[in-house]
Amino acid sequence: HHEAIRFATERNGASVRKFALFDEASTATVDGIVTRVHDAVRPATRVLGITWVHSSTGMRLPVRQIAEALREVNRGRAGNERVLLVVDGVHGLGAADETVAAMGCDFFCAGAHKWIFGPRGTGIVWARAENWARLKPLIPSFSDSELFTAWTEERPPAGPSNANQVTPGGFLAFEHQWAMGAAFRMHQQMGRARVAGRIRELNGRCKAGLQEIRGVKLHTPLDPELSAGICCFEVEGLSPDAVVKALLARKIVASTSPYKVSYARLAAGLFNTPKEVDTAVAAVRTLATA
Incomplete structure (x- = not known):
């Protein structure tokens, strides 16, 4: 998605500006995050892109409150000058009890192979009709009959762009x-x-257990409203890779966050049990006290 942003800005002559939503994920607050978003928006800002659940820290952003802050910003703007809210929701879709259409975002994108258990390489893009109409398709669609009819009649397609026209192209x-x-x-x-x-x-149980271990730093917020299904942590004296390898040796699957600053991660899913969570936490405790 970072490359998609770069491609889009280069193609359209736009610029990208990044800002920090918080200093420490574990101590972040809803009001603090929303204030930073509000303060970062400038008169020239047209799109705000956020990740609903951060796979780097486990933070789940308060999308509804961010959307409300943008509504206040947009209240005094013309339609083509308002800020659009684009959400990458891959680690929230299927893990949080939310209705996408009620969250307040303009575009919601998510792969379905994480918490939905869908096929890899397939996802969804959701938007309201008025937002699809703002887009110009880049690839011919095989799903919209109006495009074929317009071609046979040698005329431009009628009406605004719609979801069927904005596709990767080719056969489904x-x-x-x-x-x-x-x-x-x-x-x-x-x-x-x-x-x-x-x-x-399950993940609340995991966080609570990790939080109590001396020598372990939990980076994911304890607040369930600011987290979902990922628990990120560090073990003093061990690299994230070393933690993952040591847990795997105990038949516990963990991972590292693939970012410049990396942490070890545990993620309890539907197929896990409280006993398995306790076993994982106990294994981390053993590593921390070794």
Whole structure:
């Protein structure tokens, strides 16, 4: 997504500016994050891009409150000057009890292979009709009949752009589409609130356990409203890679955050149990006291 931003800005002659939403994820607050967003918006700002759940720290941003702050900013702006809120939601979709259409974002994008258990390489882009209309398709769509009709009649396509026109192009990968449907139906059958509650319960248990271990620094907020299904931490005297290898030797799967500043990560999912969480925490305790 960082490269997508770079490509888009180079193509359109725009610029990108980055700012910190907090100093420390573990001590961040909703008001503090929203204030930084509000203060960072300038008259020339047209798009704010955020990641709902940070895989670097486990932080879950307060998207609704950020959207409300942008509504206040946009209240005095003309339509083509308002700030659009674009959300990368890959680690929140399927892990949090939220309705995308009610969050207040203008565009919501997410791969479905994480918490939804959909096929790799397939995701969703959600937007309201008026926001699709702002876009200019780059690749011919195979999904919108108006494009074909306009071609046969030798005229421009009628009406504004829509979701069917803004596609990767080519024929649909039907096996991926069928798998997506199955994954979403599975979540609907289990119940979104139940799924999110289970993830919150297990990862809350994990965070609470890690927080109590001397020599372990938890970077993910304890507040369940500012976290989801990722627990990021450090063990004093050990690199993140060393922590992951040591846990794997104990048959516990962890990972490192693939960023300039890297932490060890545990993520309790639907298939885990409280006992397994306790086992993982106990293993980290052993590493910290070795």
